[in-house]
Amino acid sequence: MTVETENKGLFALLGNPNVGKSVLFAALTGRYAVVSNYPGTTVEVARGQSRSLGGELLDAPGSNSLLACSEDERVARDILIQEGPTVILVADSKNLRRALHLALQVGELGLPAAVALNMADEADSLGIRPDAGALSRMLGVPVVRTVAVEREGIEALAHGARRAAPMAWGARYPESLEAEAQALAALMPEMPVSGRGVALMLLAGDDAVLETLRGLGLSPRAEERLSAGLGEARRRLDARRMIEAARRRAIDGAMAGCTRCARPEVGRFRRRIGLALLRPSWGFIALALTVLLLYKVVGQFGAGTCVNFMLSGVFGDPQGPAVGAVTGQPGLDLWYRLPFAEEHRLLAHTGFQGINWYLGQAARGLGLGPEAPGWRGGLWGGLLGEFGLVSMGLTYALAIVLPIVGLFFLCFGLLEDSGYLPRLAALSDKLMRKAGLNGKALLPMVLGLGCCAMATLTTRILDSKRERIIATMLLALGIPCSAQLGVIMGILSAVSPWAVALVLGFVAAHLMLVGWGLDRLLPGEISDFLLEIPPMRVPSPRNIAHKTFVRLRWFLREAVPIFLAGTLVLFVADRTGALRAFERALAPVVRGVLGLPEGTAWAFVMGFLRRDYGAAGLYRMAKAGELSGAQVVVSVLVVTLFVPCVAQFFVMIKERGLRVTAAMTCFILVYAVAAGALARAMLAGAAALGIGF
Amino acid sequence: MRKDEEELLQLIWTMAEEGASPLRADVVRASTEEDPDETLKRLAALEYVLEEGGRLALTASGAVQARRVVRSHRLAERLLNDVLGVCNDERERQACEIEHSLTDDAVDAICTLLGHPEECPHGKPIPPGPCCEQAHKAIGRLFVPLSELGPGESGRVAYIMSKRRGQLDRLAALGIYPGATVYVHQRQPGIVLQVDETQLAVDQESVSGVLVRPLGRVPARPRRHRHGMRFLRLPGRGRG
Numbered sequence: 059m060t061v062e063t064e065n066k067g068l069f070a071l072l073g074n075p076n077v078g079k080s081v082l083f084a085a086l087t088g089r090y091a092v093v094s095n096y097p098g099t100t101v102e103v104a105r106g107q108s109r110s111l112g113g114e115l116l117d118a119p120g121s122n123s124l125l126a127c128s129e130d131e132r133v134a135r136d137i138l139i140q141e142g143p144t145v146i147l148v149a150d151s152k153n154l155r156r157a158l159h160l161a162l163q164v165g166e167l168g169l170p171a172a173v174a175l176n177m178a179d180e181a182d183s184l185g186i187r188p189d190a191g192a193l194s195r196m197l198g199v200p201v202v203r204t205v206a207v208e209r210e211g212i213e214a215l216a217h218g219a220r221r222a223a224p225m226a227w228g229a230r231y232p233e234s235l236e237a238e239a240q241a242l243a244a245l246m247p248e249m250p251v252s253g254r255g256v257a258l259m260l261l262a263g264d265d266a267v268l269e270t271l272r273g274l275g276l277s278p279r280a281e282e283r284l285s286a287g288l289g290e291a292r293r294r295l296d297a298r299r300m301i302e303a304a305r306r307r308a309i310d311g312a313m314a315g316c317t318r319c320a321r322p323e324v325g326r327f328r329r330r331i332g333l334a335l336l337r338p339s340w341g342f343i344a345l346a347l348t349v350l351l352l353y354k355v356v357g358q359f360g361a362g363t364c365v366n367f368m369l370s371g372v373f374g375d376p377q378g379p380a381v382g383a384v385t386g387q388p389g390l391d392l393w394y395r396l397p398f399a400e401e402h403r404l405l406a407h408t409g410f411q412g413i414n415w416y417l418g419q420a421a422r423g424l425g426l427g428p429e430a431p432g433w434r435g436g437l438w439g440g441l442l443g444e445f446g447l448v449s450m451g452l453t454y455a456l457a458i459v460l461p462i463v464g465l466f467f468l469c470f471g472l473l474e475d476s477g478y479l480p481r482l483a484a485l486s487d488k489l490m491r492k493a494g495l496n497g498k499a500l501l502p503m504v505l506g507l508g509c510c511a512m513a514t515l516t517t518r519i520l521d522s523k524r525e526r527i528i529a530t531m532l533l534a535l536g537i538p539c540s541a542q543l544g545v546i547m548g549i550l551s552a553v554s555p556w557a558v559a560l561v562l563g564f565v566a567a568h569l570m571l572v573g574w575g576l577d578r579l580l581p582g583e584i585s586d587f588l589l590e591i592p593p594m595r596v597p598s599p600r601n602i603a604h605k606t607f608v609r610l611r612w613f614l615r616e617a618v619p620i621f622l623a624g625t626l627v628l629f630v631a632d633r634t635g636a637l638r639a640f641e642r643a644l645a646p647v648v649r650g651v652l653g654l655p656e657g658t659a660w661a662f663v664m665g666f667l668r669r670d671y672g673a674a675g676l677y678r679m680a681k682a683g684e685l686s687g688a689q690v691v692v693s694v695l696v697v698t699l700f701v702p703c704v705a706q707f708f709v710m711i712k713e714r715g716l717r718v719t720a721a722m723t724c725f726i727l728v729y730a731v732a733a734g735a736l737a738r739a740m741l742a743g744a745a746a747l748g749i750g751f
Numbered sequence: 752m753r754k755d756e757e758e759l760l761q762l763i764w765t766m767a768e769e770g771a772s773p774l775r776a777d778v779v780r781a782s783t784e785e786d787p788d789e790t791l792k793r794l795a796a797l798e799y800v801l802e803e804g805g806r807l808a809l810t811a812s813g814a815v816q817a818r819r820v821v822r823s824h825r826l827a828e829r830l831l832n833d834v835l836g837v838c839n840d841e842r843e844r845q846a847c848e849i850e851h852s853l854t855d856d857a858v859d860a861i862c863t864l865l866g867h868p869e870e871c872p873h874g875k876p877i878p879p880g881p882c883c884e885q886a887h888k889a890i891g892r893l894f895v896p897l898s899e900l901g902p903g904e905s906g907r908v909a910y911i912m913s914k915r916r917g918q919l920d921r922l923a924a925l926g927i928y929p930g931a932t933v934y935v936h937q938r939q940p941g942i943v944l945q946v947d948e949t950q951l952a953v954d955q956e957s958v959s960g961v962l963v964r965p966l967g968r969v970p971a972r973p974r975r976h977r978h979g980m981r982f983l984r985l986p987g988r989g990r991g
Binding site: 074122123125150152153155156159160184186262263296298299301302303305306310332333336337338480481483484485487488496497586587588589590591592593 | 920937
């Protein structure tokens with residue numbers, strides 16, 4: 059069977075998870091894709107033009123085999139079958155065998171390929187030397203040694219990819235199997251890859267390939283014949299095992315010819331740390347330290363010190379000049395806190411009195427003060443009033459949320475790149491099973507702490523539909539996103555550290571409870587847990603800085619317009635009296651059931667625009683002393699459990715469908731209020747016993 | 752007992768495994784014997800098979816005989832597949848030959864050699880014999896499930912019983928395939944394995960079907976790398 063090679067302008071990066079495809083993608087296209095040290099960072103296909111390749115480059119999710127288990131692996135497979143690109147096979151040099159497993163399948167599809175032996179430096183330090191020349195001769199395709207993070211070998215790889223050729227190397231299958239594969243291949247529709255390769259996938263037991271073929275125009279009649287032929291072949295042969303054995307022989311042969319090993323046992327220290335973190339004792343200590351770090355950096359330093367500085371110092375109040383936090387004089391204090399001592403040292407005192415104050419002065423100068431009649435006063439209200447675009451929208455976004463989110467992204471980037479998260483996932487497997495998931499699902503959950511919308515996409519790495527539904531539900535219900543988490547921490551730590559622990563405990567208990575319930579309700583079983591643990595790595599400051607920057611830019615682009623729009627809606631509602639009416643309508647629930655001031659209703663509703671926007675509303679109220687300790691706990695709990703934000707909502711519809719999403723949202727609405735009422739009752743009970751904040 | 756009788760008993764047992772007692776007509780159609788009706792008549796006379804409403808059922812004594820044949824057939828398949836490396840149609844044909852000539856003692860010996868496997872290469876259950884029950888009590892089996900290796904122990908993968916499609920391939924892609932050496936870093940709270948340069952966290956379930964030959968306490972990374980040893984081997988072996 060011949061393969062069309064006219065698709066010259068299209069290249070695809072393919073490789074095992076966590077081998078650095080996204081780094082290569084960035085190096086070849088100049089576009090940044092998020093890079094982390096755990097498998098499954100890329101779940102969607104990124105596309106970009108590459109000048110050095112002279113064509114379009116696709117970055118596919120990592121896959122161990124073209125026989126797909128999870129949805130992200132299917133994405134990679136379908137790209138190959140449907141688009142027939144030139145494959146740039148990215149191999150982890152120290153794990154060549156696994157790349158060869160994939161290479162065999164690419165070869166069987168007849169696609170032109172080139173191989174990047176990536177992370178060559180890591181393999182070097184382990185004393186493993188894959189022989190690029192020997193491998194190239196054996197496979198019959200260009201093989202290039204690369205260290206993508208250092209941009210080493212990128213040009214050579216681009217050059218190699220342009221000279222890519224179909225692989226000359228392959229597994230030798232028994233004749234009986236070959237005959238079956240050829241017979242099935244004859245029934246396949248027109249496609250850019252070899253029918254024999256696809257037939258082998260079918261014979262190896264991957265029925266999902268049929269769906270891909272349907273997409274390529276497989277007629278129902280042809281499908282029937284194909285299925286019948288397949289069933290017959292499966293009855294006659296133990297095809298799975300024959301394929302597996304033949305591939306193993308081919309790979310063994312290739313490995314023997316292409317790998318030399320010098321002196322291992324380097325990097326033992328990192329290895330030992332990596333293993334220690336998989337043990338419950340050290341793992342727990344590391345978790346406690348991580349949470350403490352997040353609390354200190356994001357909760358106290360970010361939501362406390364930084365927000366204070368930005369809010370009352372830099373932005374200020376249009377109604378009055380800013381007051382120095384240390385000196386108490388009008389103006390802006392620059393100061394720092396001595397670690398481990400509750401002492402504030404003044405660095406400098408400036409006369410700067412806050413952006414909003416100066417804006418207010420300028421407006422007054424133009425005769426646009428709050429007292430001005432007609433539209434002028436209205437303009438003041440719209441820009442600098444209680445619900446003003448500048449004094450509320452912009453100030454919330456830049457003074458409250460930006461510092462918190464920035465610090466969170468920074469800490470989170472460090473965690474992601476260290477290799478700690480997969481270890482945490484392995485440790486949490488047993489716990490996650492109680493909630494109907496397995497350890498792998500911890501990755502989307504932790505990612506949800508960054509952004510739940512992105513994390514909902516990441517649920518694709520899970521192996522069954524059932525687990526994807528449970529994970530989506532838990533993400534929508536109770537995983538606070540970075541912005542929200544930071545603001546919440548800020549509100550709660552002002553009450554007491556115990557309030558932080560209490561709310562986190564409540565949320566965790568509700569997540570477990572709902573997960574447990576879904577586990578009982580949904581048919582099926584928890585799937586097997588198989589997770590690759592990457593080596594521990596020292597995060598590269600460059601990648602961390604870049605990643606934080608990209609994420610912050612994304613945040614500003616997405617959040618600021620929404621904050622402004624939300625503020626405008628609030629302002630109009632306030633002016634037209636809709637706000638009061640709405641608050642009164644919701645009063646029975648908010649005041650009656652939850653025992654909260656009516657104003658909090660808006661925080662809950664605005665949480666739908668952006669979760670942190672709602673939380674920021676609570677932050678202001680708590681700061682103004684409108685909420686008691688118990689009310690803070692209840693309102694924060696409800697805002698955390700409440701409906702997902704718009705972005706997440708749309709991702710949920712895209713991933714899970716409208717019906718499932720609607721059902722989840724209705725459930726969450728009721729559940730959040732019920733959980734809030736329960737917490738209120740418990741706190742009231744505790745207060746009656748003399749326990750309170 | 753005659754060979755054709757044994758074949759038919761085995762066929763009825765196998766068809767009954769898939770659900771209810773098979774229809775007589777189906778059995779006759781599926782049989783490869785020359786005159787299945789004649790054989791069935793003889794089996795009925797021996798009181799091994801009962802016919803009721805067009806369906807065939809094994810009597811108690813018939814079931815004992817059928818179980819014996821099925822057991823030796825499936826163990827023979829296992830032997831050809833795992834130890835001798837014979838695959839496909841050839842294996843099937845030879846297993847059919849071997850099963851009739853094995854004594855009960857020989858069957859038990861094969862069973863012990865293979866570590867009392869529970870499934871044939873097609874994933875069908877192998878009826879356990881007396882040797883299997885003893886083995887469950889005795890220590891030191893030849894092959895043990897990977898999930899039973901202790902921390903710090905290594906094993907060479909001998910065979911993978913896969914429950915689901917794709918699992919075999921998935922494990923192979925991660926480096927767990929017959930012949931691979933697996934080292935167990937820890938067992939609690941989850942199992943952590945090392946295969947070559949890949950570290951894997953797995954649960955009990957996903958590796959309970961991986962049978963390994965224990966190699967005892969071997970360091971995680973042997974001083975001479977596996978692939979490094981390859982080219983020390985005699986020429987003419989293991990290349991291509």
